[in-house]
Amino acid sequence: MPKLEFFSIIQDKEMIYMTISEETMRARRLFSARLEAKLKEYDIKQNELAKILNISESTVGKWILGKSMPRTMGLIQQIADYFHVGKSYFLEESPSPRPSKQDATPLPPADGLPVIPIDDRNFRVPVVGRVAAGQPIVADEEIIGYEYIDNKYSKDGHEYFGLRIVGKSMEPTIMDGDIVIVRRQDYVENGEIAIVLIDGEEATAKEVKESPEGITLIGHNAAVYTPHFYSAREVQDLPVQVIGRVVQLVRRF
Template identity: 40%
Template sequence: MSTLGSRIKNLRIEKRMTGDELGKVLGISKSTISLYEHNKSTPDDNIKKKICSYFNVSFDWLMGISPIRSVGINQNPGKGVKIPVLGCIATGIPIETTEDILDYEEITPELAATGKFFALKIHGRSMEPRMLDGDVVIVKRQDDVESGDIAIILVNGNEATVKRVKKQTDGITLIATNTSVYEPHFYSNKEIKKLPVQILGKAVELRGKL
């Protein structure tokens, strides 16, 4: 579960900073940073505001009150924009607060300006040969897609899956490329609400391993 300490740690790691470097920015020691990150001490409101200002995140997000942070991605003008590569996404845990960050990928500032993005590492063979185990898919966050789009979907609270979506008036069908591993599965409108079937985003780019 995400805590104040883990959020501070993730912000520092995203910025590729050491505890000593962050301590200098905030005017405190690296040992104090370590205490914060391990939830053995809590920063006062002044330090919290400095953290929010430096990392450009909202106070409510830092405190775990809101799942939305001011900037979901770190951007340097004129350079690539870094987005987190997630190993998995679980139900009920906002993408911004997940601790399962494997790495970071860069997208162009032009693409980043069109919305919020994250990346997901592919597990399994259901989308072969187009997407292979270990590939990384760049995802634009949105709660709906067009019929025929490849989407990242949570079904019944399980780990997120990557499938092509076919929309019908009475429900949707999730379609794998490799039908020998995963047969097309239809969910009625009633099942979509009951399970639920939740669309997290649209796959916009694939990055394969050599």
């Protein structure tokens, strides 16, 4: 993965100037091309993206021209989340051999209530208290309420649902009682938080790290849940099944 910024400072007599590395230039060109493609795909203007990200339009313009790129991974992640892709889409030239979030396989529709559009900007999704193997995710008896989320999510062909979190294994990222909005899919990228079914038990929210050898589920509260590795054989035999990716957190005080 390329560094966001890398340059050298050269001093010649009384002049000091910077030379930007070829690595940084390649990273800027890649980011520019990928961002411009997404803006066209979503029919979004530069000034609209600037408002969404709460930055100046001139900054977005410099990104498009390849003169600069976001300086923090947090901002790149924010852009990636908006366009429903992973950070690697903007940072890596070679496509991943595994599917991206955009291409992740939608799971079959749940045998319950569909998402319901509210207006041009919002739609509501059902929130369940638990997800268990062999049961519809949004079965009527499991619905505990509804949440309203940005209508942009309704355009990608995937189903969304809310899940109330019970337990402290993901604190401080996700607290006991929080509601997470989940995009139904069978794949997530390393480092993302997924909803995972294990051995026919109820689903759990964990950070996922996957390798050819297997999958590791990571809680953010090591005092409650230490990282647990499942071999490739266990993933198949138990099984260990990703059923969605957490895309939004709802917390009320």
